[in-house]
Amino acid sequence: MSNRANGWLRGTIVRKSGVSTASSTRTSTPQIQSTSTTVFGGGVKDASGRTSEYFSMEDQCPVCKSDRYLNPKLRLLVSACYHKMCESCIDRLFTLGPAPCPICGKILRKLAFTPQTFEDLGVEKEVAVRRRIAKEFNKRREDFPDLHAYNDYLEEVEDITFNLINDIDVAETEARIVQYRQENAALIELNIQREEQYAQYLKEQEDFERQEREQRAAELRRAEEEEREEREKGRREIIDKLETSDKDAIKLVARSRLEAMRRASARSTSSGNVLQSSSRLLRSRAAQSTVVPDVPHVPLQDNWYAYEDMFTLRDNYDDPASEAVRRDREGIMRAGGYRVEQAWERALRCAVAGLEIMPLEGLHSTASDPAAVPGAGGDVVMASA
């Protein structure tokens, strides 16, 4: 959960819904060339690394009231206090240094304006806050002794985030963040490195895959080329032979056809190698992903003596009773997982089971009383796993 949230906040996942809201008349938002020389931070990058900006025909600068009708190049930016204003207002108000926001009066700087990604500025703020928090509160499940502690931590993070978004006890919350940062500096650093490593690993994997794909495509092209050449050559040969030799024309054609076929089959086996290598790749990846060994689950463990030492099961028997099953080449009879060896084993077990049990004698034997059998209550033990 937290990993996914992190990924989304780092901007690796595209979220278009904010951009193409109902009021927007354009489905795709073009990148707008900035008229300002400022390098803007913020905004959410899409997959290609570009920042898509929110843009609508009803845009109006709340400060100078100029709108898109008057100024088609109108571009609204968002301040640190989450108020919108147009670029010309920003230039006018903040070129001479820090100045109060014309709406709320907070001291702002020109550099602190960011492009708007979402129509709703609340969302804009939340995304920014979450991104900031995620950068530092990046502990993972394995950094905690148990799930409970991890959940407490997540709860705390959510608390802080909520406070920041809704401006509740900002000073105190900031203090908490600072304290956390001091306490966990090493761990934060370590987790950042881990993230980077993972990103690096993904990138390498992707590169490798791409190379493999290209290689395969090249191989295929080459094979096609060869085939075409060979066909051409074969045709020429036939014509040559027909010209020079005096043998039967049909036979000659048939023989060269045969040769061509042989060559084609040789080619197809070599192309099989390519496929094999890619399947090997897939397998190796699967092997990497399985960390936990797959131990077969044994639901019941009991302590019965099943006469194992009384018989040995052979591989094959002369057995008319199971002949039909063993003859069944398509395996229809074995479809449900039936194995004739199991039936044999059961029969063998039955043949030796209770051979030494003496029959009861007299009127007052008690063996038919269940209590007389040791462990008759069933000493089946539920598996702990």
Next chain:
Amino acid sequence: MTADIASPAAESSTAVRTTLYEASTQYRHWRYSLEQLAHTRAALNTAAVSAIQEAFESDEPGSSSSVSFLNADEEHLLVKLYVGKISQLCGHFRFPEEVEATAVTYLKRFYLKNTVMDWHPKNVMLTALFLATKTTNHPISLEAYTSHIPKTAPSDVLDLEFLVAQSLGFDFAVWHAHRSLWGLWLDVQSLPDAPLDDLRASYDTALKYVRASRLTDAELVYTPSQIALACLSLASPSLASTWVRSKFPDPEITDPPVLGVIEPIKTLILADGSPPEVEAVREVDRRLKLCKNPEKVVGSKAYLKKREEEERKADEKRRRKADVIKRAMEDGDPFGSELAGRTALDDDDDDDED
């Protein structure tokens, strides 16, 4: 199998491990001595006779003196006849051996808890066979089953089904001698010098003896492996003893005890393993018609009386229930106060069971 997994823990306690067969219900609930069998049957028979006599007397005083009741042996004879009938039916339906053997076992076990004079084996046999098809995983639809048997309605089979299952104590799993014989046939091939041709012939003969053993009480006294071994021994004594010696290679004991056990089984199969004479059974059946438990014969006075009694009880129960509900309605809570309502309704569960 499971034993491989359990082995580390079991290593120390090998001596006390219970064998699989001793864990089976067949060993725990359905193992008798010959004397116990005779005693059980005799006790059932006397109890039934006295109960029926009483019923006759209450029906019509003095009428029981003229009736000649069946004795335990005659009852057993009748059951044996219907054991043979199961084989015929199975041949007709082409049921596998498993079904046939299971049904036979059910029928025999049923008549160790009930008597022929209460429940006629003809119906019980049909029910036992139908139940066996289900418990051995060879189900057949009830319509297909009854339509192939003349003069049988689905209700004849189903009415007794719960009674039969209950009498069996719901012990449906049975260890059969024919499977043991199959295992013997397989394992004999592991002997160092197994003559396969002779083997096949003796296997077929032994299988015939296994089928004959179903007509006897062998399965209620001996284990299936012993019966199978006895049958093999009847077909080929040398083969059986060679196999047994390979299983118990103890130089000090010359003859493993099993060889002693199978001798009485052989005698039993040879003596009892043939279907009873039809004439004798017909005579028994004719007498059975006269001495059936009148409470279970539709139309007789005892039957009517019993129905009346049941009716009265059910009526009383219904009235009690109505009272409870009425009182609850008057109290203003249509479901009654929770606890009182529950206890009152609980004994009405079996209201319409008959």
